Amino acid sequence: MIDDNINYEYIIRYIRRTLKPQVGLIAELEEFAAENSVPISQPETIKLLELLIKIGNVKSILEVGTAIGYSAIRMAGAGAEHIDTIEINHDAAAFAEKSIKRAGFEDRIRIFEGDAREVLKELDRSYDLIFIDAAKAQYNEFFKHCMRMLKPGGILFSDNILYKGMTATDELVQHRKITIVKRLRRYVDMLCTHSELETDILPLGDGVAISVKGR
Template identity: 40%
Template sequence: MIVDERMVTYIHSLEMPDSKLLETIEQEALADHVPIIRKETQSFLKVLLQIQKPMRILEVGTAVGFSALLMNAYAPEGNRITTIEKYEKRIPIARENFRRAGKEEEITLIEGDALEVLKNLGGTYDLIFMDAAKGQYIHYLPEAIRLLEPGGLLVSDNVLQDGDVIESRFAVERRNRTIHSRMREYLYELKHNENLLTSIVPLGDGLALSVKQGEKNV
């Protein structure tokens, strides 16, 4: 944990409930041990969506569709979300959750390897939410920058890995060392890429907020 547990618990105690369906999907996901965005990250994302007002959203990593539905609910009316998932067991659950919410027309789920899907996408997006395999973020980044509208926002979740990212690679379990080194490389690139202005926020499991530099298209 990167923030004091008592502080996180207090912040959680202040949260207001979302729609009944979102609360239900969240509880179902937690019961099935499906990783979804944490409460404090949800709250932060809601505010970002109200500020940024993205109409075109791309999500890398659907899981069971919880975050896509959350973003759809807090982005401006008429928004469209494209979300990518390759884990076959979760895809039908996500599709069913979109159906339950009546959002099949607003949320498009693309099945397949995220990198291959990204390479074949055209157009641009106002906001990209990165929440897939953490060791692959560095490989997704060039395509994410290409697809992001100038002035658009790239939000990368779980970038501090419960604090492990600051440890020596030899202090991290051997099975996690590749992810550890790739995440450090990813964070360095976010901060040093001339196309991005990035802030790394120690919230939840770590968020990186990156704005693509350049004038926004009209």
């Protein structure tokens, strides 16, 4: 295993070679993210989201964690017609707004700037899919609002839940990450035992939980 990846590097490289290279604005955002250490979705993770949007005919999405707007733009490109996305960092939100305009998606993607723990309380739409991709220690706090706004039959997509493998084994846990890891473990347990959800954990990217809410 190389660095922090949860999968073998040769597997990741092989899968990434199968994905079509991005062009234009998307390629530019990927380059910007790599050069400036902005954590955006991994290629195989965003591809899975795009496929779920297409397979499930997903039209409305709530995203927690916009960063520079990369995933929101890709999800709109996959067919989502309405995306509400929340970002706490002002510079990231401003950058995302410009990128979304450049993509021509300003009528489909709405950015809410602020702490999702507060912003979520104010939202009351219902969504076909909710993508949680912000501070890992806060997933439990986002969850109850996400459940309230997720439509029956809707998909809850939680990213980074294996957290470089630390969620799965104490052997990898870095001491300063212990609180985050404990909270992520609690989050995963809750998803997997929740009476209204069916959940699968995939070792894709940094670990993804896909949950479907009962109808």
